[in-house]
Amino acid sequence: MSIGHALLGLLEGGPRHGYDLKRAYDERFGQDRPLHYGQVYSTLSRLLKNGLVTEAGVEAGDGPERKRYAITDAGVTDVERWLSTPEKPEPYLQNTLYAKVVLALLSGRSATEVLDTQRAAHLTTMRELTRRKADGDLADQLICDFALFHLEADLRWLELTAARVDQLAAEVMR
Amino acid sequence: MSLLRAEGLSKSFGKTHALEDAGITIRAGEVVAVMGPSGSGKSTLLHCLAGILPPDRGTVHYRDHFGSDRELTAMNDGERSELRRTEFGFVFQFGQLVPELTCLENVALPLRLSGMKRKNAERAARDWLARLEVDGVADQRPGETSGGQGQRVAIARALVTGPKVIFADEPTGALDSLNGERVMHLLTTAARETGAAVVLVTHEPRVAAYSDREVVVRDGRSRDVEFAR
Numbered sequence: 001m002s003i004g005h006a007l008l009g010l011l012e013g014g015p016r017h018g019y020d021l022k023r024a025y026d027e028r029f030g031q032d033r034p035l036h037y038g039q040v041y042s043t044l045s046r047l048l049k050n051g052l053v054t055e056a057g058v059e060a061g062d063g064p065e066r067k068r069y070a071i072t073d074a075g076v077t078d079v080e081r082w083l084s085t086p087e088k089p090e091p092y093l094q095n096t097l098y099a100k101v102v103l104a105l106l107s108g109r110s111a112t113e114v115l116d117t118q119r120a121a122h123l124t125t126m127r128e129l130t131r132r133k134a135d136g137d138l139a140d141q142l143i144c145d146f147a148l149f150h151l152e153a154d155l156r157w158l159e160l161t162a163a164r165v166d167q168l169a170a171e172v173m174r
Numbered sequence: 175m176s177l178l179r180a181e182g183l184s185k186s187f188g189k190t191h192a193l194e195d196a197g198i199t200i201r202a203g204e205v206v207a208v209m210g211p212s213g214s215g216k217s218t219l220l221h222c223l224a225g226i227l228p229p230d231r232g233t234v235h236y237r238d239h240f241g242s243d244r245e246l247t248a249m250n251d252g253e254r255s256e257l258r259r260t261e262f263g264f265v266f267q268f269g270q271l272v273p274e275l276t277c278l279e280n281v282a283l284p285l286r287l288s289g290m291k292r293k294n295a296e297r298a299a300r301d302w303l304a305r306l307e308v309d310g311v312a313d314q315r316p317g318e319t320s321g322g323q324g325q326r327v328a329i330a331r332a333l334v335t336g337p338k339v340i341f342a343d344e345p346t347g348a349l350d351s352l353n354g355e356r357v358m359h360l361l362t363t364a365a366r367e368t369g370a371a372v373v374l375v376t377h378e379p380r381v382a383a384y385s386d387r388e389v390v391v392r393d394g395r396s397r398d399v400e401f402a403r
């Protein structure tokens with residue numbers, strides 16, 4: 001996640017303090033990973049240096065928390081560019097699970113055991129997300145669904161591989 | 175303590191060994207997902223467990239609401255169908271509602287078959303339709319409802335008799351993700367509220383995620399992780 005772009009996007013709603021920005025970010029996007037203050041201020045000073053935000057007044061009793069930041073025209077253009085550029089589809093080709101399966105086969109261990117253990121762990125996490133979804137609002141649901149669909153894709157791969165484990169063993173041992 | 179327990183189940187169809195020494199244990203009120211590849215024997219296991227299909231070998235024991243142990247595999251057809259009617263509920267992928275009856279009449283049907291008066295049966299049926307958020311289709315026939323609405327009506331019908339076990343074979347198989355999840359949420363919530371156990375056959379991980387635990391079937395053998403020892 002590009003934190004800089006997310007903060008810029010939040011600033012489009014109007015100038016805010018660094019502390020305010022952190023709170024707004026955490027509330028919307030920080031479910032599992034809230035921002036550190038350090039991250040917020042280092043990001044803001046970078047945006048400031050690049051002319052994407054400006055200081056919009058300092059309140060009495062200085063210290064960095066007192067500064068308000070506002071987005072500039074260049075900042076708005078930057079957010080626009082970010083939103084209209086697709087994220088690179090991540091093909092996840094460096095797959096640890098695949099390596100574990102192959103190494104289990106090469107060493108004469110049970111690859112099925114590796115796959116079953118992983119499957120159980122995946123389903124346990126999927127159950128937690130499903131429960132969280134049931135108790136949450138629409139934002140929670142959408143965030144959990146994103147994770148659930150990805151975990152489901154992993155699980156489908158685990159199943160497919162389990163069904164082909166004998167075939168894979170024959171190829172690996174050749 | 176187990177509510178339903180199957181041991182050493184084998185079942186062949188001609189040369190096909192659908193089940194080979196399969197076992198599974200279901201406790202009162204738990205939701206168990208039965209997963210595994212197509213053709214691995216999931217539906218056959220469910221049918222044997224529910225007393226729809228007699229296995230070639232093996233036993234199925236059920237503890238009824240009086241707390242007495244009853245062996246399904248030792249009952250005759252009449253006893254088994256009586257047990258299914260009074261203690262079990264069923265939800266399949268589709269085709270389980272009577273097309274000539276309205277949705278309300280469909281849900282009331284199991285109660286009517288048990289001798290309940292029409293008025294009382296339909297009142298209970300209406301309550302269940304409302305709990306599953308489909309009271310709006312009460313007077314429509316199943317053919318006039320959407321897939322998701324039809325499944326909710328089928329779940330209402332499965333729950334209306336207060337069963338101890340719901341057997342569900344791919345209950346969301348014909349639905350899109352959003353409707354499927356809604357149906358799973360309503361089914362598991364209702365089952366938890368009434369204390370019914372659910373045996374849920376599915377190959378969809380997101381559907382299985384509504385369960386408390388899973389049992390994997392491969393080549394007719396079940397792997398009941400929790401009860402393997």
Ligand SMILES: Nc1ncnc2c1ncn2[C@@H]1O[C@H](COP(=O)(O)OP(=O)(O)OP(=O)(O)O)[C@@H](O)[C@H]1O
Pocket residue numbers: 187190191192210211212213214215216217218219377
């Ligand atoms: N009535 C039947 N007559 C003949 N063969 C059958 C019958 N029912 C099941 N089988 C066979 O038994 C095996 C197990 O079938 P079953 O329906 O239990 O699989 P399943 O795991 O439910 O598959 P799916 O995910 O495709 O529904 C399959 O090879 C199937 O072809």
Ligand SMILES: [Mg+2]
Pocket residue numbers: 216217218343
């Ligand atoms: Mg099946």
